[in-house]
Amino acid sequence: MNDLVAIARSFFAPGKGLLAADESVHTATARLASYGIPTSSEMRRQYRDLFLGTPGIEETLSGVILFEETLLQKGDDGESFPRSLTARGIAPGIKVDGGTEPFSSSPQEFITTGLLGLSERLLEYKKQGAVFTKWRAVIRIDGDQLPTAAAIHENAKRLAAYAKEAQAAGLVPILEPEVLLTGKHSRVRARTVIEETLTTLFSVLEEHSVDRASVIVKTAMALSGSESGKKDTPEEVAEDTVAALLKSVPRQIAGIVFLSGGQTPEEATENLAAIARHAHAAHAPWPLTFSYARALQEEALAQWKGKKENIGSARAAFQERLAKVSAAARGE
Ligand code: 13P
Secondary structure, three states, X not given: OOHHHHHHHHOOOOOOEEEEEOOOHHHHHHHHHOOOOOOOHHHHHHHHHHHHOOOOHHHOEEEEEEOHHHHOOEXXXXXXXXXXXXXXXXXXXXXXXXXXXXXXXXXXXXXEOOOOOHHHHHHHHHHOOOOEEEEEEEEOOEOOOEOOHHHHHHHHHHHHHHHHHHHHOOOEEEEEEEEOOOOOOOHHHHHHHHHHHHHHHHHHHHHOOOOHHHOEEEEOOOOOOOOOOOOOOHHHHHHHHHHXXXXXXXXXXXXXXXXXXXXXXXXXXXXXHHHHHHHHHOOOOOOEEEEEOHHHHHHHHHHHOOOHHHHHHHHHHHHXXXXXXXXXXOOO
């Protein structure tokens, strides 16, 4: 087993998973504002420290995905964030895509940017302590019209180009083609789109000779759209999600992680537990775990409100949710 494969597999130690703390400056600003927290580079540093400085996170986190700005910042302990995570046995990673822009052939869809100058940036990130990377594409569902095959294919090509560059730089790639929850679609439609997206992705990865053994896929769960008026049970979500993955994801990859995608913390926890049980019963060939941003952060941010005196209660809320999500990853 080479180093990249060993690192990728280490993320899936039982009950461990990833914290996505890689909100761009734009997204972090909007997220903090939604809790009434004014933003600045220092406020974003405090926001990151709230989570990364929480005692005991190494029990449940194998990795943390950071944003470029955070890679260079220090926690309240005076250590750079990547160094402090590494010292606790948590792998630091970095979001390397440049965000999305409208797709010229179908302007209601999005295409991910960031390939230009990527190889140079990867070498810098590695020097700064990153051992893995993430690239996010978004796939929008709108009835039977969207997504178009062209948007799925163009995003898959860019994911493949990114994965090759990351592997060449000695960094594990996490490929995230996120099928968005937004919309009126059914859960079955989401399942079909997840399956189509991942089938296209793996065929393009093969064309580009990407080494599958160190690839991690980050996916949405198969859920009814947020405007569908339908609330799925964890069993329904688990059945459709695992079915889509079994049809589209080859056994050779390092593993699959889930995003929370706008689910409440409780939904993201219960659905993950059901998926873990269902995958186990179906003898799914790959390990599965969480890579949540919002579902792990929401309750803590609501406690924190940007105030020093609330750090203790906010961290307690984060620890509590982490413990529940970790149990869920074990199917409990
Ligand atoms: P959510 O868990 O909030 O969907 O974020 C995960 C992520 O990394 C999105 O790119």
